[in-house]
Amino acid sequence: METIKIVSWNVNGVRAVYKKNFMQWLLTDQPHVLCLQETKAQDDQFPAEIAQLDGYTVYFASAQRKGYSGVATLSRLKPKSSQVGMGIEKFDTEGRLLQLDYGGFLLLNIYFPNGKQSNERLQYKMEFYDAFLKYAQNLRRQGKSLIVCGDVNTAHREIDLARPRENAKTSGFLPEERAWINRFLSQGYIDTFRMFTKEGGHYSWWDQRTRARERDIGWRIDYFFVSEDLADKVKSAFIQKDIMG
DNA sequence: TCAGCGCCAAA
């Protein structure tokens, strides 16, 4: 069986990265599957050149609200089926989950909620976490193998962010958020990045407002998880930190 | 994230 390359990228506005060097990167990197989060575009607002890209089919899960959230998956492989959301209205209207069935595995492209805005949003995030874990476990009971990727919006352990002590009371590194990742992993999922890289200092997100990227004061909040039956099929997992977007 | 502020306890 040949190797499949799957990439996950929180683009923070697909139209913005399209104006930069998105196409150049995509045509060079040529992943089999590309999972985008925070596209901030409805299906019909997607740049046509991406939506009609030769060799790829594009699947969307857009938010109801314009310019907000949204995920999309570009695939060179043909899935057997696709599904938007997990069947829960309050979560599905925010365009956060897109599922493709490739037969041998399900690929779940997810943009987990951000909890920094308010207590209500933190509550919503925790509810999403719980609902997703139930949803995933239900798929497992049906015998499905899962690849789960995207922006989880939580750093797992101290080594996953540059300022653990300072952020112990900040959403994104709260004890209850970290505990959920522990619970998720304990139910039979693998953080693939940690299969290959044990040391800290590897981040996937940096605060724009304080230009934290220049000083590499970051967080690892984007992940590829696989159900443990797939673990021995994972060849590598890495972060392309020099790609902006 | 970080500078700037008030507050307070230790030196």
Added chain:
DNA sequence: TAGGATGCG
């Protein structure tokens, strides 16, 4: 339709 205010991250 350019630009300021607002929402969100």
Added chain:
DNA sequence: TTTGGCGCTGACCGCATCCTA
């Protein structure tokens, strides 16, 4: 009286929308 540590506040950037002139 000075010093240092803790906790809190607000400005900070970028994408996108909406409203007004």
